[in-house]
Amino acid sequence: MFSRYKKTSDPKPAAAVADKAAKALNARPSANPAAAPATPPPAAVSVKTSLRKAAPAAAAQPVAGDKERRRKERLGEIKLELHRELLDNLNLAALEKASEKELRAEITSIATEVLQEKAIVLNREERSTVFQELYDEVTGLGPLETLLKDDSVNDILVNGPKQIFVERSGKLELTDVVFKDERHLLRIIDKIVSAVGRRVDESNPYVDARLKDGSRFNAMVPPIAVDGSLVSIRKFKKDKLGIDDLVSFGAFSEQMAAYLQAAVATRLNVIVSGGTGSGKTTTLNALSSFIDNDERILTIEDTAELQLQQTHVGRMESRPPNVEGKGEVSPRDCLKNALRMRPDRIIVGETRGEEVIDMLQAMNTGHDGSMTTIHANSARDGVSRLENMIAMAGIEMPIKAVRSQISSAVNLIVQASRLQDGSRRMTSITEITGMEGDVISMQEVFRYQRTGLTPENKIIGHFTATGVRSHYSERFRMWGYDLPAEIYEPTAG
Numbered sequence: 001m002f003s004r005y006k007k008t009s010d011p012k013p014a015a016a017v018a019d020k021a022a023k024a025l026n027a028r029p030s031a032n033p034a035a036a037p038a039t040p041p042p043a044a045v046s047v048k049t050s051l052r053k054a055a056p057a058a059a060a061q062p063v064a065g066d067k068e069r070r071r072k073e074r075l076g077e078i079k080l081e082l083h084r085e086l087l088d089n090l091n092l093a094a095l096e097k098a099s100e101k102e103l104r105a106e107i108t109s110i111a112t113e114v115l116q117e118k119a120i121v122l123n124r125e126e127r128s129t130v131f132q133e134l135y136d137e138v139t140g141l142g143p144l145e146t147l148l149k150d151d152s153v154n155d156i157l158v159n160g161p162k163q164i165f166v167e168r169s170g171k172l173e174l175t176d177v178v179f180k181d182e183r184h185l186l187r188i189i190d191k192i193v194s195a196v197g198r199r200v201d202e203s204n205p206y207v208d209a210r211l212k213d214g215s216r217f218n219a220m221v222p223p224i225a226v227d228g229s230l231v232s233i234r235k236f237k238k239d240k241l242g243i244d245d246l247v248s249f250g251a252f253s254e255q256m257a258a259y260l261q262a263a264v265a266t267r268l269n270v271i272v273s274g275g276t277g278s279g280k281t282t283t284l285n286a287l288s289s290f291i292d293n294d295e296r297i298l299t300i301e302d303t304a305e306l307q308l309q310q311t312h313v314g315r316m317e318s319r320p321p322n323v324e325g326k327g328e329v330s331p332r333d334c335l336k337n338a339l340r341m342r343p344d345r346i347i348v349g350e351t352r353g354e355e356v357i358d359m360l361q362a363m364n365t366g367h368d369g370s371m372t373t374i375h376a377n378s379a380r381d382g383v384s385r386l387e388n389m390i391a392m393a394g395i396e397m398p399i400k401a402v403r404s405q406i407s408s409a410v411n412l413i414v415q416a417s418r419l420q421d422g423s424r425r426m427t428s429i430t431e432i433t434g435m436e437g438d439v440i441s442m443q444e445v446f447r448y449q450r451t452g453l454t455p456e457n458k459i460i461g462h463f464t465a466t467g468v469r470s471h472y473s474e475r476f477r478m479w480g481y482d483l484p485a486e487i488y489e490p491t492a493g
């Protein structure tokens with residue numbers, strides 16, 4: 001992918017000189033022809049699709065869809081009935097100890113009896129679906145289980161028992177999965193949180209937890225949740241999106257990838273900024289792949305999501321207080337302790353509170369190359385967020401001193417965005433270059449330039465450099481990452 005700019009040898013200055021010579025010979029002639037066709041085709045494709053009428057096949061679907069829906073409804077009713085019978089007949093205490101085989105056999109036998117009694121005929125496939133769902137119901141997370149197993153689902157969002165949305169390829173879809181009623185939903189929530197030693201009820205109405213498979217789980221129950229319990233699950237992806245995946249998905253360009261590689265490898269301090277679900281953690285994880293394998297990295301997260309590929313990684317997970325309000329280990333506690341553990345780099349999953357002080361201090365005092373994410377909508381906004389967090393942490397410092405602390409700690413702000421068509425893109429890479437009077441000076445090096453909207457509401461746009469050369473070019477060169485000058489040249493749409 002972006003190997004055209006990628007440094008091939010290891011980042012030792014000596015090797016870099018030879019590399020640079022080779023690049024000077026190779027990069028220019030090959031870069032232009034390759035770069036030119038890289039951007040126009042998407043625009044051409046979208047124009048083509050926009051001229052085409054929406055697929056007529058859609059009209060034929062409802063018939064098949066209706067039948068399928070009726071079948072599902074019928075199966076759902078049968079399942080509910082069987083489930084009720086099961087709960088009446090199964091010895092729930094003995095369930096805990098039963099093996100999977102025993103349990104499946106028991107469920108099959110009770111369910112078969114009930115089906116016979118009620119003279120319900122199911123075909124083989126239906127039987128196996130219903131039995132599997134009953135098994136999930138008894139042992140697992142009930143209706144959520146199928147969604148958890150579905151790899152195309154990223155997020156699961158439950159708004160009360162009868163409305164479950166999922167996110168697939170950036171778009172929210174309403175599913176036909178439902179809970180029987182609020183009690184059923186509450187029972188599943190309870191099952192999840194009690195497995196991790198937590199409790200959720202009227203006096204303790206919301207909870208954050210991590211599922212066995214690593215997925216992030218949050219629930220809020222009535223009366224705070226007005227129309228029934230609210231649940232959100234961010235599914236854990238075993239194979240996190242890597243740099244090459246993100247480039248090929250159009251999350252950022254090859255040139256940006258090459259620039260980011262230089263930035264991370266030469267140990268700039270990076271903040272990934274973005275809104276909820278904009279791809280911050282994914283970006284942070286992808287950026288971490290540029291860290292050298294012989295560095296010691298410590299990671300601190302609320303819920304361990306990062307999957308670093310390096311050998312030398314220490315992972316920490318902060319912990320909220322328990323029901324009695326005891327036992328909290330805050331991100332700040334972890335960070336303070338991490339500083340005593342001889343890290344080369346520290347990665348904090350998200351900075352949102354007083355740990356900002358220690359994070360900036362770490363970035364300023366020999367742990368360069370540290371990274372974190374913050375919730376903000378632009379680089380400027382990100383800096384204001386940092387200022388606010390410092391103020392909220394009760395640090396009384398003149399604003400100029402705060403800003404100077406930020407400007408010397410943070411080198412780069414990478415903005416992740418989820419655009420209105422559901423696509424996730426890196427919409428800006430901004431460098432912090434110092435202070436001018438009381439103001440932190442910044443320069444944007446790359447950005448996503450939107451140019452329009454297709455009739456299907458897909459955003460048309462392209463990535464471009466802004467034409468400013470990186471403030472850190474000399475540093476990159478010294479470390480052997482001599483990016484060709486054309487990387488900073490704007491691309492026409």
Ligand SMILES: Nc1ncnc2c1ncn2[C@@H]1O[C@H](COP(=O)(O)OP(=O)(O)OP(=O)(O)O)[C@@H](O)[C@H]1O
Nearest residue numbers: 154249251274275276277278279280281282283424
């Ligand atoms: N460029 C992308 N293309 C497609 N899917 C993506 C992209 N970036 C992230 N995703 C997917 O979007 C979901 C949200 O991503 P991620 O967890 O990184 O967001 P986040 O900003 O950290 O969210 P939160 O604010 O909840 O922590 C994940 O399921 C991830 O796999």
Ligand SMILES: [Mg+2]
Nearest residue numbers: 280281282350
């Ligand atoms: Mg995240």
